[in-house]
Amino acid sequence: xxxxxxxxxxxxxxxxxxxxxxxxxxxxxxxxxxxxxxxxxxxxxxxxxxxxxxxxxxxxxxxxxxxxxxxxxxxxxxxxxxxxxxxxxxxxxxxxxxxxxxxxxxxxxxxxxxxxxxxxxxxxxxxxxxxxxxxxxxxxxxxxxxxxxxxxxxxxxxxxxxxxxxxxxxxxxxxxxxxxxxxxxxxxxxxxxxxxxxxxxxxxxxxxxxxxxxxxxxxxxxxxxxxxxxxxxxxxxxxxxxxxxxxxxxxxxxxxxxxxxxxxxxxxxxxxxxxxxxxxxxxxxxxxxxxxxxxxxxxxxxxxxxxxxxxxxxxxxxxxxxxxxxxxxxxxxxxxxxxxxxx
Amino acid sequence: xxxxxxxxxxxxxxxxxxxxxxxxxxxxxxxxxxxxxxxxxxxxxxxxxxxxxxxxxxxxxxxxxxxxxxxxxxxxxxxxxxxxxxxxxxxxxxxxxxxxxxxxxxxxxxxxxxxxxxxxxxxxxxxxxxxxxxxxxxxxxxxxxxxxxxxxxxxxxxxxxxxxxxxxxxxxxxxxxxxxxxxxxxxxxxxxxxxxxxxxxxxxxxxxxxxxxxxxxxxxxxxxxxxxxxxxxxxxxxxxxxxxxxxxxxxxxx
Numbered sequence: 001x002x003x004x005x006x007x008x009x010x011x012x013x014x015x016x017x018x019x020x021x022x023x024x025x026x027x028x029x030x031x032x033x034x035x036x037x038x039x040x041x042x043x044x045x046x047x048x049x050x051x052x053x054x055x056x057x058x059x060x061x062x063x064x065x066x067x068x069x070x071x072x073x074x075x076x077x078x079x080x081x082x083x084x085x086x087x088x089x090x091x092x093x094x095x096x097x098x099x100x101x102x103x104x105x106x107x108x109x110x111x112x113x114x115x116x117x118x119x120x121x122x123x124x125x126x127x128x129x130x131x132x133x134x135x136x137x138x139x140x141x142x143x144x145x146x147x148x149x150x151x152x153x154x155x156x157x158x159x160x161x162x163x164x165x166x167x168x169x170x171x172x173x174x175x176x177x178x179x180x181x182x183x184x185x186x187x188x189x190x191x192x193x194x195x196x197x198x199x200x201x202x203x204x205x206x207x208x209x210x211x212x213x214x215x216x217x218x219x220x221x222x223x224x225x226x227x228x229x230x231x232x233x234x235x236x237x238x239x240x241x242x243x244x245x246x247x248x249x250x251x252x253x254x255x256x257x258x259x260x261x262x263x264x265x266x267x268x269x270x271x272x273x274x275x276x277x278x279x280x281x282x283x284x285x286x287x288x289x290x291x292x293x294x295x296x297x298x299x300x301x302x303x304x305x306x307x308x309x310x311x312x313x314x315x316x317x318x319x320x321x322x323x324x325x326x327x328x329x330x331x332x333x334x335x336x337x338x339x340x341x342x343x
Numbered sequence: 344x345x346x347x348x349x350x351x352x353x354x355x356x357x358x359x360x361x362x363x364x365x366x367x368x369x370x371x372x373x374x375x376x377x378x379x380x381x382x383x384x385x386x387x388x389x390x391x392x393x394x395x396x397x398x399x400x401x402x403x404x405x406x407x408x409x410x411x412x413x414x415x416x417x418x419x420x421x422x423x424x425x426x427x428x429x430x431x432x433x434x435x436x437x438x439x440x441x442x443x444x445x446x447x448x449x450x451x452x453x454x455x456x457x458x459x460x461x462x463x464x465x466x467x468x469x470x471x472x473x474x475x476x477x478x479x480x481x482x483x484x485x486x487x488x489x490x491x492x493x494x495x496x497x498x499x500x501x502x503x504x505x506x507x508x509x510x511x512x513x514x515x516x517x518x519x520x521x522x523x524x525x526x527x528x529x530x531x532x533x534x535x536x537x538x539x540x541x542x543x544x545x546x547x548x549x550x551x552x553x554x555x556x557x558x559x560x561x562x563x564x565x566x567x568x569x570x571x572x573x574x575x576x577x578x579x580x581x582x583x584x585x586x587x588x589x590x591x592x593x594x595x596x597x
Contacts, residue, residue: 014403294398295436299446300424300454309449313440313489 004035006051009119012091015058023123024093036107037105046276047204048263052147052173053091053119060090062120071096083110084148087120096125097208097266102129102157107324109136114146122336124152126208129161137322139331140168140176144201151177158185158213165192165321169338170201170230178207184216184244191221192318196335197262198342204233211244211274221318225311228259237269238279245274251281253324256288256314258342308339344374344516344545345395350406352394364390364568366408372514375542375552377555380549382567383582383589386548391435391567392518397423404554410514424450425457427513431503431520438490443502445473446490447509454510475508479535496523497532504535515546521555533558553585568593 006014010031013215029030036053037044064071065084065137074097085094101181114120119169142148148171153342156162158173160183166176209218224232234253268281288310296306312335319335350479353361364387372378375525382388393401394521397420415423418575438446452462460535461473465481476486479501491499500520502583507515517576521529536559548559564580565572566589574580584592 093376209561236398290399292436292438294420295432296438296446296450298396298398298424298430298432299450299510300421301450302421302457303419303455305449305453306421309441309446311439313438316440 004033006035007054009053010035011093011284012050012057012059013132015032015079016091016093023095027093027121043206043235044058046203046231047173047175049147049149049173049175052202056091056117056147058090059113060118060120060273062087062090062092062094062118064094064096064122073097074099076101077108078104079105080107083108083121083270083309085110085112085114085120086250087112087114087146087148089115089117089118089303091140092111092118092120093122094120095125095298096126098127100126100128100132100134103131104129105133105135107135108329109326110136111129111196112140112142112148112150114148115144116143117143118143120149121146121183122148124150125154126154128156128162130157130159132157133161133163135163135167135229135321135323137327137331138164138166138168138176138293139334140166140174141171141334142170142171143175145260146171149173149175149177152179153177154178154180154188156180156182156189158183158187160186160187163321165319165331166205166321167194167335169199170232171202172202174201174203176205179208181211182209182218183209183214184209184213184247186214187213189216189218190321191218191220193221193320194315194335195222195226196315196338196342197202197224197226197232197234198338199227199229200231202231204235205239206233206235208237209249209280210239210241210246210247210341212241215246216244216248217246218251220251222253222283223318224253224255224300225258225315226255226264229262231263233266234268234283235283236267237271238281240272240274240277240279242268242273247274247277247279249277249279253282254284254286254314256286257313258288258311263311273318304340307334308342311342312336314337344411345370345372345383345419345547346407346409347371348407348409350394350408351498352401353404354390364570365394368567370565370572372547376542376562377546377548377559378563378565379561379581380547380565380567380572381551381553381584383593384425384551386567387570388567389518390534392430392516392549395423395569396420396428412451421453422457424451424512428508428510429507429515431500431507431515433519433522435491435499435503439492441490442487443490444472444486450506472509475505478538479505479508479586480500480531481505498526499530500524500528501535504532508535509558513544515544516548517546517559519546519550521550521552529536529555530558534547536544537573553581556581567594
C-alpha cells in the first residue's frame with residue numbers, strides 16, 4: 001500500500017504531535033500511516049471523521065479543567081467535582097487520567113466548552129479502585145461547527161460501581177466513545193445516553209464493555225430523537241470473557257425518527273465466551289405516535305408543545321440514572337429548552 | 344350550536360385507495376340539548392367524531408360544519424378544542440412519561456391562553472382538580488400516574504370525563520363511552536356526564552347500544568347508516584332500535 005495523501009487537518013495534527021511521547025506518539029504514528037478514520041474503517045463507518053474535518057486546517061488548544069482550574073495530567077478524585085473540556089478553534093489534543101481510590105464515592109459533572117470550529121480529540125483514562133463508586137454526568141452541548149471526539153477508557157475493579165449519564169445535542173460530528181473493563185465480582189456498570197439532534201447534526205455513541213471476571217452486571221440504555229438531515233449512531237458491544245460466568249448484561253437502544261429524512265444507524269453486538277450468562281440486547285426505531293399527538297391536540301395543546309412533551313417523555317428515561325435531583329432536573333430542563341426550539 | 348350540513352369525507356384505506364365514509368350527513372344540535380347517534384359498526388360514527396375534531400386524514404371533501412357560528416373545517420384540532428369542542432375517545436390514548444395532572448394543567452392553560460384568558464394559578468388548579476376528582480372517585484395517586492398508562496377500561500373512561508370536568512368544554516362528543524364498562528362504572532361515568540348538562544352546553548352521544556341512554560337521557564335520537572342520518576326521533580327511537588335491530592334502517596339507507 002502506497003503512502004496516503006494527508007489532508008490539511010491531518011498534516012496539522014501530525015505537526016502538532018511532532019516529538020511527542022507515549023500515547024501521543026502512537027496517535028501521531030496512526031495518523032501518519034492511515035490518516036484520520038474514514039467510513040471505510042468498520043468502527044467509523046457511520047462517522048467519517050476525515051470528511052467532517054475538511055476545512056479545519058489550523059492547530060488549536062484544548063485542555064481539561066477541574067473545578068475551574070487547569071487540571072494536572074493525572075488526578076486523584078475522592079470528592080464530587082466538575083470536569084470541563086475547553087477547546088479553541090482548530091485541531092487539538094487533550095488528555096486526563098483520573099483515579100478514584102478504593103471505597104470513594106464521587107459524582108463528576110462533565111461539560112464541554114468548545115469554540116466554533118473546535119476539533120478536540122480528548123482522551124480520558126479512568127480507574128476505579130475496589131469498591132469505588134463514580135457517577136459521571138456528561139453534558140455535550142457544543143457548537144454545530146465543532147467536532148468533539150472524546151474517548152474514555154474506564155477500568156472498574158471488583159465491587160466497583162460506574163455510572164455514566166450523557167446528554168448530547170450533536171454537531172458536525174460528535175463521537176462519545178466509552179470502553180469499559182469490568183472486573184465483575186460485585187462490580188456494576190450503568191450506562192445511560194440521550195441524544196437529540198437538530199437538522200444537520202450528527203452524534204455517535206460507541207461503547208464496549210468487556211466483562212473479565214464473574215458475576216458482573218451491566219445495564220445500558222440509550223435513547224435518541226433525530227430530525228431531518230441529522231444522523232444518530234449507536235454502536236454498542238458487550239464482550240464476556242470465559243472467566244466472566246454469571247454475567248448479567250442488558251443493552252437497549254431506542255430512537256425516534258422525527259422526520260422521514262432522519263438517519264439512525266445502530267449496531268448492537270454481543271460477543272460471549274462464557275456459557276452461563278444472561279445477556280440481551282434490544283434495538284427499536286420508531287416515529288412519533290400520531291394517535292397520541294392527536295389526543296393531546298384535542299385537549300388543546302398546540303402541536304409543537306404536544307410534540308415536545310411526547311419527545312421529552314420518550315427521551316428522559318436514561319437521565320433517571322442521575323442520583324442528584326437538582327442535577328437531573330438541570331439536564332432535563334436543558335433538554336426541554338432544546339425541544340422547544342426543535343418544534 | 345353545532346350545525347352540520349351535507350357533510351362528506353373520504354379516508355385513505357390501507358391499500359392506498361380513497362373510501363367515502365360520510366355521504367351527506369346533516370345534523371343540528373342546539374345549545375342545551377343532548378343528541379344521541381346510534382348506528383351499526385361501520386356506519387361512520389367514529390369517523391364523524393374525528394372529522395368534527397380535525398384529526399389528520401379526516402378532511403372534509405364537501406359540506407359545512409359550523410360551531411357557534413364559525414366554520415370548523417379550516418381550524419387545527421387545538422383551535423377547535425380552545426373553542427370548546429371536546430371528544431371523549433372510544434379508546435383513550437396512553438402517554439407514558441407524562442403525569443396526568445401535568446397534562447391537564449398544560450392543556451387547560453393552553454386553552455385559556457388561546458382564548459386570551461389568564462392561566463389558572465397553580466393553587467387554584469390543585470383545589471379545582473381535587474374537588475372534581477373526588478366526585479368521580481379518582482385518587483390523587485391516579486392523577487400522578489402517566490396519562491392512561493396501566494388504567495383499566497373503566498378508569499380510562501372516568502379519566503375522560505374528569506378531563507371534561509376540568510376543561511369545561513361548550514360541546515362534548517362522547518364516542519362509545521359505554522364500551523368496556525361494567526354497570527357500576529357506567530353509572531359513575533353517566534353521573535359525571537349529567538353534571539355537565541347545562542343550558543349553554545351541547546352534547547353528541549355516539550353509541551352502539553341503547554344501554555347508555557338509560558343513564559344519559561337524550562333529547563333527540565338519530566340513526567346513522569351508510570354515512571348519513573337516516574332517521575331522527577325522540578328517546579323512544581332508541582328502544583325501538585334495541586327491540587327491532589338496525590336492519591330495517593339500513594334497508595332505508597341503501
